[in-house]
Amino acid sequence: MLQNNLPKILRVLMLGDIVGSPGVNILQSYLLAIKKSMGLDLVIANAENAAGGSGLTPSIFKKLKAAGVDLFTLGDHIYKKQEIVNTLISENCICKPANYPSSSPGKTFAFTNTVDGFTVAVVSLMGRTFMRPVDCPFSAAEKIIPEVQMITNLIIVDIHAEATSDKYLMGHFLKGKVSAVLGTHTHVQTADEQILGEGTAFICDLGMTGPYASVLGRCIEPVTATTISFLPNQFSVASGDVRMSGVVLEINAATGKTDSISRVQFCDKDLQEKFNGTEDKKLVLQPSP
Numbered sequence: 001m002l003q004n005n006l007p008k009i010l011r012v013l014m015l016g017d018i019v020g021s022p023g024v025n026i027l028q029s030y031l032l033a034i035k036k037s038m039g040l041d042l043v044i045a046n047a048e049n050a051a052g053g054s055g056l057t058p059s060i061f062k063k064l065k066a067a068g069v070d071l072f073t074l075g076d077h078i079y080k081k082q083e084i085v086n087t088l089i090s091e092n093c094i095c096k097p098a099n100y101p102s103s104s105p106g107k108t109f110a111f112t113n114t115v116d117g118f119t120v121a122v123v124s125l126m127g128r129t130f131m132r133p134v135d136c137p138f139s140a141a142e143k144i145i146p147e148v149q150m151i152t153n154l155i156i157v158d159i160h161a162e163a164t165s166d167k168y169l170m171g172h173f174l175k176g177k178v179s180a181v182l183g184t185h186t187h188v189q190t191a192d193e194q195i196l197g198e199g200t201a202f203i204c205d206l207g208m209t210g211p212y213a214s215v216l217g218r219c220i221e222p223v224t225a226t227t228i229s230f231l232p233n234q235f236s237v238a239s240g241d242v243r244m245s246g247v248v249l250e251i252n253a254a255t256g257k258t259d260s261i262s263r264v265q266f267c268d269k270d271l272q273e274k275f276n277g278t279e280d281k282k283l284v285l286q287p288s289p
Contacts, residue, residue: 008253010118011038013264014156015045015246016184017075019210019217020053020237024060024067026209026244030271031068038248041114044122045209045246046158046184047094048074053217053237055080058087061094070112073124075160075185076132078106097126097160099140108140109148118253119152123178125170127161127185137166138173145177153256156249157181164190164204171202179251179258182206187216189245189265199257207245207265214238242268 013034018024027045035043047064051057054077061072061084072094079085088094088106096106111121123144125137137159148155155178159170162185171181176198183190189207196202208217214237215223222233244266250259 007255008116008118009259010041010114010120010154010249010251010253012042012044012120012156012249012251013038013040013246014158014180014182014206014249015043015069015209015244016189016206017046017048017187017208017210017217018050018064019187019208020049020051022237022239022242023208023210023217023244024050024063026242026268026271027064027067027069030244030266030275033275034244034266034271035068040248041116041118042070042112042120043068044071044073044156044158045069046073046075046160046206048077048160049210049217051081053235056084057081058083061087061091065093071110071120071122073110073122073158073160073184074106075124075126079104095122095124097124097134098144099126099135099137101135108144111148111151116253118154120154120156121148121152122156122158123148124158124160127159127163127166127170129161129163129166131162137170141170141174145174149177153179154251154253155179155256159183160185162186167204168202171196171200175200179256180249180261182247189263191263193247193261193263195258195261199252199255199259201247201249201258201261203247203261203263206247207243209244209246210242211238211240212243213240244271
């Protein structure tokens with residue numbers, strides 16, 4: 001009887017930048033099994049590098065949805081594949097950075113409902129340090145967050161930025177107003193996951209979902225050659241040591257406050273051993289310490 005009176009705790013996995021076919025393939029192979037094993041209510045992913053390492057196409061969007069991704073954020077490569085524009089306009093589960101110009105196609109936030117009927121929203125914001133010129137992310141947050149709060153108090157913000165200072169500033173700026181502020185873009189998972197206070201989880205960067213035997217997802221040799229010689233090169237997506245990186249949040253569905261944040265990083269080799277290619281094997285995957 002007491003169990004029925006306990007608040008629902010939503011378990012949400014957010015994954016860092018999906019890079020190319022290796023990142024897409026690992027999700028197609030294992031994400032549904034991971035959702036089942038970990039009892040996840042929702043999966044969010046940044047998909048701006050999913051198509052050949054830059055951009056997103058409608059066909060890859062559909063593959064990722066079928067693989068188990070429920071909500072999508074993007075970043076500075078949002079329009080690298082122009083064919084995604086109609087998807088950005090028509091779908092509610094994917095959004096552009098909210099501090100992009102109002103004339104740019106796409107919705108300023110995305111939302112979906114869990115199986116239990118809870119509405120979860122995600123907002124994407126772009127940093128401005130060492131990034132292309134965009135509108136002020138803080139002004140955009142002040143405008144969009146109250147609008148989203150009219151729909152739900154379960155709000156996760158993707159701060160897509162180069163500088164850690166931009167990310168920390170946004171975390172403290174939105175502390176107590178959203179469930180989490182989670183960083184993307186640098187493709188390197190940081191070890192600073194925390195609850196900033198007032199129930200807002202934070203991490204500087206979720207890391208990359210893609211090939212780690214690489215330079216941020218790209219083949220090492222051409223990147224090295226161009227860095228040394230300045231001669232242009234083709235930076236192809238690498239293929240080795242594929243991993244899935246992000247965090248698991250436990251959020252009080254009644255209050256929108258996050259109780260815990262845990263880093264996770266799943267390697268393709270380990271996933272093969274755990275699941276042996278099946279999705280019905282009941283194994284619990286423990287988040288990394």
